[in-house]
Amino acid sequence: MVSKKVTLVNAQGFHMRPASVFATAMGKYSSSVTIKFNGNEYNAKSLLNIIAACIKCGSEIEIVCSGDDENEALADAVERIESGLGE
Amino acid sequence: MRITDLLKKQGISLGAAPAGKREAIDLLVSLHEKCGNLSDTAAYKEGILAREEMGTTAIGMEVAIPHAKSEAVKAPALTAITVPGGVDYDSPDGAPCKLIFMIAATLDGDVHLEVLARLMQMLMHEDFTAKLKAAKTPDEFLKIIDDQETAQFPDEAKAAPAAKKEGYRVLAVTACPTGIAHTYMAAEALAKAGEQMGITIKVETNGSGGAKNVLTAEEIANCDGIIIAADKSVETARFDGKPVYSTKVADGIHKPEELINKIVNGEAPVFHSDKKAEAAASTDNESFGRKLYKHLMNGVSHMLPFVVAGGIFIAIAFLIDSFAGVPQDGNFGTGTPVSAWFKNIGGAAFNFMLPVLAGFIAMSIADRPGLLVGIVGGALAAAGNTFTNPGAVDAIPSGFLGALLAGFVAGWLLKMLEKACDHLPHALEGIKPILIYPLAGLGIVGVMMCAVNPIMGLINEGMKNAVNYMASQPALLVPVCALLAGMMAIDMGGPFNKAAYVTATALLTGASSDPSDPAFKIMAAVMIGGMVPPIAIALSTTIFRKRWSAEERKNGPVNYIMGLSFITEGAIPYAAGHPLQVIPSCLVGSACAGALSALFGCTLRAPHGGIFVLPTIGNPAMYFLALVIGAVVGMLLLAILKKPVKE
Numbered sequence: 001m002v003s004k005k006v007t008l009v010n011a012q013g014f015h016m017r018p019a020s021v022f023a024t025a026m027g028k029y030s031s032s033v034t035i036k037f038n039g040n041e042y043n044a045k046s047l048l049n050i051i052a053a054c055i056k057c058g059s060e061i062e063i064v065c066s067g068d069d070e071n072e073a074l075a076d077a078v079e080r081i082e083s084g085l086g087e
Numbered sequence: 088m089r090i091t092d093l094l095k096k097q098g099i100s101l102g103a104a105p106a107g108k109r110e111a112i113d114l115l116v117s118l119h120e121k122c123g124n125l126s127d128t129a130a131y132k133e134g135i136l137a138r139e140e141m142g143t144t145a146i147g148m149e150v151a152i153p154h155a156k157s158e159a160v161k162a163p164a165l166t167a168i169t170v171p172g173g174v175d176y177d178s179p180d181g182a183p184c185k186l187i188f189m190i191a192a193t194l195d196g197d198v199h200l201e202v203l204a205r206l207m208q209m210l211m212h213e214d215f216t217a218k219l220k221a222a223k224t225p226d227e228f229l230k231i232i233d234d235q236e237t238a239q240f241p242d243e244a245k246a247a248p249a250a251k252k253e254g255y256r257v258l259a260v261t262a263c264p265t266g267i268a269h270t271y272m273a274a275e276a277l278a279k280a281g282e283q284m285g286i287t288i289k290v291e292t293n294g295s296g297g298a299k300n301v302l303t304a305e306e307i308a309n310c311d312g313i314i315i316a317a318d319k320s321v322e323t324a325r326f327d328g329k330p331v332y333s334t335k336v337a338d339g340i341h342k343p344e345e346l347i348n349k350i351v352n353g354e355a356p357v358f359h360s361d362k363k364a365e366a367a368a369s370t371d372n373e374s375f376g377r378k379l380y381k382h383l384m385n386g387v388s389h390m391l392p393f394v395v396a397g398g399i400f401i402a403i404a405f406l407i408d409s410f411a412g413v414p415q416d417g418n419f420g421t422g423t424p425v426s427a428w429f430k431n432i433g434g435a436a437f438n439f440m441l442p443v444l445a446g447f448i449a450m451s452i453a454d455r456p457g458l459l460v461g462i463v464g465g466a467l468a469a470a471g472n473t474f475t476n477p478g479a480v481d482a483i484p485s486g487f488l489g490a491l492l493a494g495f496v497a498g499w500l501l502k503m504l505e506k507a508c509d510h511l512p513h514a515l516e517g518i519k520p521i522l523i524y525p526l527a528g529l530g531i532v533g534v535m536m537c538a539v540n541p542i543m544g545l546i547n548e549g550m551k552n553a554v555n556y557m558a559s560q561p562a563l564l565v566p567v568c569a570l571l572a573g574m575m576a577i578d579m580g581g582p583f584n585k586a587a588y589v590t591a592t593a594l595l596t597g598a599s600s601d602p603s604d605p606a607f608k609i610m611a612a613v614m615i616g617g618m619v620p621p622i623a624i625a626l627s628t629t630i631f632r633k634r635w636s637a638e639e640r641k642n643g644p645v646n647y648i649m650g651l652s653f654i655t656e657g658a659i660p661y662a663a664g665h666p667l668q669v670i671p672s673c674l675v676g677s678a679c680a681g682a683l684s685a686l687f688g689c690t691l692r693a694p695h696g697g698i699f700v701l702p703t704i705g706n707p708a709m710y711f712l713a714l715v716i717g718a719v720v721g722m723l724l725l726a727i728l729k730k731p732v733k734e
């Protein structure tokens with residue numbers, strides 16, 4: 001299992017469009033991808049889960065990946081969030 | 088933010104059958120329009136369509152949530168439709184959508200994200216979505232949402248209705264420089280408008296008696312927004328993060344509905360008490376002149392009690408001495424132990440006038456760090472220290488003008504200093520307010536005042552000489568008195584009025600104890616100029632009844648009391664309602680009274696108080712005559728200018 005903390009830079013927070021981009025991207029990996037935020041865990045492969053977390057701009061979240069391709073999944077997730085998820 | 092707060096019955100359409108995605112969107116947008124959530128329907132719809140272009144908002148499970156953040160949205164809101172037959176919404180799973188929510192969000196705030204998050208949390212319960220799709224009536228639809236929301240967020244459901252009952256939707260603070268009339272008139276107008284509009288409102292008044300009906304932190308946290316209707320600075324740090332709409336106190340009196348609507352419709356910008364944002368916001372919203380006026384008034388309103396109380400004490404001392412038959416020389420006013428007591432205590436209050444004036448002007452500009460530089464600057468102006476005469480021995484003080492300059496320049500310099508200190512290492516943050524600002528500020532103000540004092544001293548002397556010269560020429564004193572008295576009536580508490588008043592009080596402070604000093608005549612003219620407008624209006628409402636509406640007539644008698652107490656502000660509602668008739672009439676009436684008061688040789692030693700300072704008025708019978716003539720002139724002019732109203 002690997003994990004890393006990142007800060008969300010999107011001005012609007014983790015809203016529907018970035019969430020759907022992110023969930024789709026994470027769905028490609030066989031590892032489980034989880035977002036830890038505010039003491040809760042959310043499945044990062046589910047659009048609904050990500051949005052339900054209500055993550056606002058500037059929030060620090062922890063990405064946790066576990067599985068065969070956990071390193072690739074984590075690197076991809078961190079890169080996407082830090083680059084603003086295409087916004 | 089509860090879903091049921093955002094979704095109204097009229098915003099729900101059940102059993103719709105749109106032919107396609109485009110038609111479904113049209114229906115949801117029209118529901119928003121019907122609920123009055125939008126200021127520009129076309130712009131909002133464009134936002135929705137632009138969002139769909141970027142990718143569908145269908146989220147699977149036969150649900151779609153189209154949404155847009157737009158300035159065309161008045162307040163955050165939701166609409167919803169159910170489509171039993173399903174509609175193709177480019178869903179990721181390819182299935183048609185049967186339940187569609189549309190979010191309208193304002194540009195500021197995270198409401199958009201919070202609503203989206205909450206909807207998602209609720210929609211994850213499949214039985215909930217199933218129940219919604221099967222709902223028969225909008226009421227049932229809303230009840231299903233409410234029940235689900237209460238089940239999922241139980242704490243808030245209990246808290247929300249309680250807060251609703253006790254809390255206020257809109258809060259307001261009213262304040263004016265004098266804090267006697269405007270503050271309360273604005274408060275009443277706002278409270279009345281709120282009641283009529285069915286919106287709970289609480290108004291804090293920052294009047295001369297201190298803040299009344301003070302807003303609590305809890306009320307601030309629970310309200311929709313705060314209206315500040317004030318012509319002086321009010322404590323705003325407590326409103327951090329809430330929508331705040333700032334305006335002048337007059338708007339509170341004349342357009343309370345408009346102000347309340349600004350808050351209710353979410354048009355007020357969110358306030359951040361961080362200094363940079365505050366500076367930026369005030370540059371945007373207020374002209375330079377208005378800011379200048381606000382700073383000046385912050386100083387004047389804090390100085391006023393010192394002037395009034397000190398002035399009356401000193402006047403009492405003079406009164407006692409004139410009864411005691413003490414020789415009217417330089418020691419007049421301290422001839423008996425009792426009068427000496429009054430004179431010295433009054434003098435102690437007077438001594439704080441200039442420091443308080445400068446201190447609170449600087450504080451209005453540069454916040455708390457400004458207080459020290461302003462107060463010291465004012466004290467230096469009062470003492471007259473210069474580089475060649477640092478001990479201010481027999482110095483010429485730069486007086487009132489110097490104190491004004493000290494307040495403004497010290498305030499602005501300190502503000503620049505604060506900005507310059509932004510670049511200092513973060514570790515020094517803690518000692519900035521306790522060491523760096525005071526130390527550097529004291530040095531700056533000391534250098535500045537020692538440079539300015541000689542110049543301002545010259546100007547001040549020149550002004551005094553000019554007035555003295557005018558006083559020695561009866562032909563000039565009367566026009567001066569007429570001018571100042573007229574200025575009192577032009578804006579009734581505004582800049583003209585204050586300019587005349589401040590000049591007179593400044594001269595009064597510098598007056599000798601010689602009863603023939605022209606300062607006393609000028610003060611008498613200025614006070615009469617402020618007393619005429621309410622009395623002229625009161626007379627008019629009594630005698631020329633047909634020219635006024637029922638409400639204006641009813642409020643007329645109060646203006647006798649206001650006028651006799653030298654509270655010019657009482658005339659404002661009338662002047663605001665009929666400016667072209669009331670202001671010229673009052674202006675001429677006041678100028679007449681001022682000229683007559685000077686002609687009759689009436690004097691006044693107290694700077695405020697109307698008939699309550701009768702003992703300090705010299706030649707009171709003629710003063711009263713001048714007042715009556717001025718008021719009658721004003722009333723007659725008003726009768727000529729103003730046409731009768733039809734009822």
